[in-house]
Amino acid sequence: MTEMPAALEFESVSKEYRSVFSRQCLRALDGFDLRVEAGEIFGFLGPNGAGKSTAIHIAMGFMRPTSGQGHMLGRPFGDAWTRRHVGFLAENVALYHRRVDRLLCFYGALNRMGGTCLGERAREVLQMVGLQDQAKRNAGKFSRGMLQRAGLAQALMNDPKLLILDEPTSALDPLARVMVRELIRSAREAGKTIFLSSHLLSEVELICDRVAVLHRGKLVRLGRTADLLQSTEQTEIVTRGIALQDFAGAVTHDGVVSITVPISTQRGVMQRVWELGGEIISVNPVRRSLEQVFLEVTADSQPPQTDGRL
Amino acid sequence: MKPMLLIAFNFVREQRWPIFVLLLWVLLLAFLGLVADIPRMREDLLFLFKQVAVYVVAFSIFFGGSAIYNERKSRRILAVLSKAVRREQYLSGLVLGVTAACAIYCFALGLTGSWTLGAAGFPISRVWFLMVCLVAACMLAGTVALMFSTFLNPFLAAGATALMLGVPWIASQTVAARWAYVIPVSALTTTVLNSTFKVPGNTEWFPVCLAVLETAVFWVIAGKIFSRVDIAVAVE
Numbered sequence: 174m175t176e177m178p179a180a181l182e183f184e185s186v187s188k189e190y191r192s193v194f195s196r197q198c199l200r201a202l203d204g205f206d207l208r209v210e211a212g213e214i215f216g217f218l219g220p221n222g223a224g225k226s227t228a229i230h231i232a233m234g235f236m237r238p239t240s241g242q243g244h245m246l247g248r249p250f251g252d253a254w255t256r257r258h259v260g261f262l263a264e265n266v267a268l269y270h271r272r273v274d275r276l277l278c279f280y281g282a283l284n285r286m287g288g289t290c291l292g293e294r295a296r297e298v299l300q301m302v303g304l305q306d307q308a309k310r311n312a313g314k315f316s317r318g319m320l321q322r323a324g325l326a327q328a329l330m331n332d333p334k335l336l337i338l339d340e341p342t343s344a345l346d347p348l349a350r351v352m353v354r355e356l357i358r359s360a361r362e363a364g365k366t367i368f369l370s371s372h373l374l375s376e377v378e379l380i381c382d383r384v385a386v387l388h389r390g391k392l393v394r395l396g397r398t399a400d401l402l403q404s405t406e407q408t409e410i411v412t413r414g415i416a417l418q419d420f421a422g423a424v425t426h427d428g429v430v431s432i433t434v435p436i437s438t439q440r441g442v443m444q445r446v447w448e449l450g451g452e453i454i455s456v457n458p459v460r461r462s463l464e465q466v467f468l469e470v471t472a473d474s475q476p477p478q479t480d481g482r483l
Numbered sequence: 484m485k486p487m488l489l490i491a492f493n494f495v496r497e498q499r500w501p502i503f504v505l506l507l508w509v510l511l512l513a514f515l516g517l518v519a520d521i522p523r524m525r526e527d528l529l530f531l532f533k534q535v536a537v538y539v540v541a542f543s544i545f546f547g548g549s550a551i552y553n554e555r556k557s558r559r560i561l562a563v564l565s566k567a568v569r570r571e572q573y574l575s576g577l578v579l580g581v582t583a584a585c586a587i588y589c590f591a592l593g594l595t596g597s598w599t600l601g602a603a604g605f606p607i608s609r610v611w612f613l614m615v616c617l618v619a620a621c622m623l624a625g626t627v628a629l630m631f632s633t634f635l636n637p638f639l640a641a642g643a644t645a646l647m648l649g650v651p652w653i654a655s656q657t658v659a660a661r662w663a664y665v666i667p668v669s670a671l672t673t674t675v676l677n678s679t680f681k682v683p684g685n686t687e688w689f690p691v692c693l694a695v696l697e698t699a700v701f702w703v704i705a706g707k708i709f710s711r712v713d714i715a716v717a718v719e
Contacts, residue, residue, distance in 0.1 A: 230715040233565055237711065253569040261565035267558035269493065279493065283486050283566035327562060 178247035180335050180366035181209040181232060186241035188227050188390075201227040203390040204241070209368055209383075211334075214361050216381030216398065217370040218463075220471050224390040225370045226264055229339055233261055246335055257284050260333035264340045264370075266324030270313030273304065273323050281330040298326040303352055317344040325353065336360060337368045342376060354380055378402070378463040386470050393470045401466050407459040409433050410442055415451035433459060486568045490576025495583050498546060502584050505542055508535045509591045516599030525603035529680060532596050536617055537672050539588050543621035546581045547628030548640040551709075560714055571706035574629065578702055581625035582618065589614040589621075605680035613675050619694035620671035624648060626698045627666070630705035633712055667693045 188202040201224040209215045219225045230236045232243060234251030248255040268276055277295040286294065299305045302322040307315070312323050321344045328336060336357075342350045350373075357367050357380055371377050377384060377398075384401055386394040394401065410432045417425050420442070423432045430451075434442050439456070446453055495502070512535055515528065554560040564573060593614040601607045627647055631640035652669035654662035663670040667690040674690070 226715070230713075233561075235561060235564065235715040236713040253567050253572075255567075256565060257567035259565070261561075263558065263561045263565075265558060266562075268562060269497065269559060271496070279489060280562065280566060282489055283563065283568055285485065285567060287485075324562075331566075 177211060179208045179244065180211045180213075181207070181215075181243070181245055181337075181368055183207045183228065183232070183243040184241055186228070186231060186238045186243055188224070188231060188236065189239045201390050202231070202238070205387070205390065205392060207385055207392060207395070209366060211366050212361065212364055213382040214357060214367045214369060214380055216377035216384040217368060217387065218372075218374070218377060218384060218467060219387035223387040223471075225387055226339060227390075228387070229337055229368075229370060233259075233337065257331060258334040260328035260331060260336045262321075262324050262328040262336075262338045262341050264343075266320050268312045268320065268323060268327070270311055272309055273312045273315075273326075274299065274308040276312055276323070277327055277330055280327040284331040286331060294330060294332075295326075298329045301329060301356060302326045303349065318346060318349060321345060322349065325356075329356075333365065335366045335368065339370045340372065341369065342371065342373055350376065374463040374467055384463070386467060388471045394466065398463070402460050402463060403458045406436060407433055408436050408439050409457045409459050410439065410446065411454045411457070412446050412451045413454055415446055415449050419445075419449055429454060486566075486572050487576045487579060490563065490568070490573060491579035491583055494550065494577055494580025495587070498580075498584050501542070501546070502587055505539065505588045506591055508538065509588070509595050511535075512592070512599060513595045516595065516602060521599070521603045525605070528599055528603050529605065532592075532600060533676050533678065536589075536592055536596075536613070536675050539585050539592075539617060540620050540624050540668065540672055542588070543581055543585050543625040544628045544641050544644050546584055547577070547625030548632045548644060549637040550577045550581065550629060551632045552637045552640075555714055564714065570710045571702075574633075574702060574705050574709055577629055578622065578626050578698065581629070582622040585621035585625070586618050589617050600680065607680070609678060609680065613678055616671040616674050616691060619691045620668045623666065623694040623698050623701070624668050626701045626705065627668075630701050630708065633705055633709040664690060664693060666697060 183205050186202055186205045187200065190199040190201060191197070205224070205228060207228075217225055217228075227236065231238050232245055232250055234253070234256070237251070243250045245252070246255050246258055269279070271279075274292070274295050277298065278291050281291050281294060296305070296308065299308050302325050304319065304322050304326060307319065312320065315323060321341070325338075325341060328338070338357075342353050345353060354376065357369065360367055369377065369381060381398050383396065384394070384398050385392055412430050412432065413428065415430055417423050417430055420430070420432045423430050425431075432442060443453055443456070512528075512531060515524075515531065519528065521528065551560070554563070560573075564570070593610055596610045597607045600610065624644065628640055628644040631643040631647075635643060648666055648668045651662050651665040654665070655669065663673065670690045671694060674687070
């Protein structure tokens with residue numbers, strides 16, 4: 174049986190930026206390996222300057238890696254014909270200043286779409302991103318949030334198999350964020366792969382099947398979102414019928430007492446609950462937030478330098 | 484072919500204001516044709532026509548030299564090249580766009596020139612041949628500028644283009660006339676500038692064909708260079 178090609182695959186990809194006039198060299202990606210399977214929503218996280226956009230730009234063929242290689246939908250990075258099946262939304266959306274429906278037809282036509290379906294598809298995607306009433310407006314007059322929606326619309330024009338979204342919700346209001354979240358979910362249900370780079374960890378936590386954290390150009394964490402959020406070190410014992418003061422750090426809520434303890438002491442604590450005549454309702458691994466995981470793995474990040482002015 | 488045409492059309496659309504400003508020169512010529520005492524000012528009109536005609540070559544260098552830079556700076560290039568468009572196709576779209584922008588100007592100038600010079604009593608049969616020469620010169624000059632702009636900023640690209648186009652001209656003046664055909668932009672513009680319109684003159688197609696051929700060569704070189712360029716502006 175042949176292995177199904179990954180939607181996106183980086184193989185030991187490194188990228189160095191060299192200054193022309195000095196010997197300075199910035200290594201944005203360092204032996205980066207990643208495999209994104211078809212049909213999943215993949216979250217791509219990392220602090221500013223971690224190399225996320227560089228990785229995406231290499232995948233899209235905007236840049237060449239210094240070393241290493243990669244594949245997108247089974248073809249090498251940079252293959253123009255493959256991009257016919259890829260939708261891409263850049264971090265800072267920049268579109269031509271023309272009527273948004275015509276703009277979408279322009280981008281669709283660049284992907285070899287044509288005929289009457291082009292106009293129909295433009296109307297359809299404008300409806301999907303909530304811009305159906307703005308179809309005749311010039312994109313140059315759009316607010317940043319509307320421009321981001323238009324950017325998303327152009328990425329969806331070709332009904333892509335792989336959607337690469339770089340900060341798709343950064344300029345959107347909460348309602349629009351929910352809309353984008355639902356859009357991404359329905360795309361996954363339609364069998365598409367979504368590669369989502371975002372700083373909005375709560376969004377990523379809600380929708381991503383798997384998450385990778387990039388730090389200083391290296392992959393520092395990769396796994397299923399549920400697994401990453403599950404703490405391997407602490408457990409929560411929910412009990413009834415014991416006094417709060419019997420256990421240090423216990424909290425009470427709705428008549429039950431919750432005790433969070435290290436896994437190594439879990440057995441002893443449960444024994445003690447039973448000895449005190451208490452009842453154990455449940456024992457749950459402690460769930461962390463993605464933000465906690467992110468802060469843990471990027472703990473050595475330097476805060477941005479400021480020059481002292483506000 | 485389709486992406487190339489789309490990019491070319493889009494380029495002309497994006498450059499509509501500079502093209503409009505260029506067309507004001509043609510309007511000036513038309514205005515002079517209307518108000519001037521044509522029989523008395525016929526030599527002045529001819530001089531103005533030739534000057535206005537060759538300006539477009541400078542504009543083609545401006546169009547070609549700044550096209551990629553503007554697109555990269557505005558980051559609009561990312562949305563275009565994220566589609567099924569090869570970099571060579573993108574460049575050919577820009578070459579076609581630069582040529583079309585200059586051709587619009589040349590067409591307007593050809594119409595106005597035919598009318599004003601005709602009214603001044605010049606035989607105008609050569610006007611359209613001269614416009615073809617100009618379009619060919621613009622196409623080649625724009626492509627050379629575009630090639631330099633794949634790795635230089637627009638000012639340096641314009642300077643490098645002027646140097647590259649100027650050297651054969653200097654050589655043709657100092658060494659031998661045939662040097663003008665190495666990169667025939669100067670040969671083509673000289674054809675326009677030296678036209679007296681007093682005699683029909685030869686329609687020499689060799690430099691035009693050479694310009695088309697060299698455009699293809701410079702486009703290939705530009706494509707090779709551009710395919711190795713990191714186009715994403717933001718450096719993390």
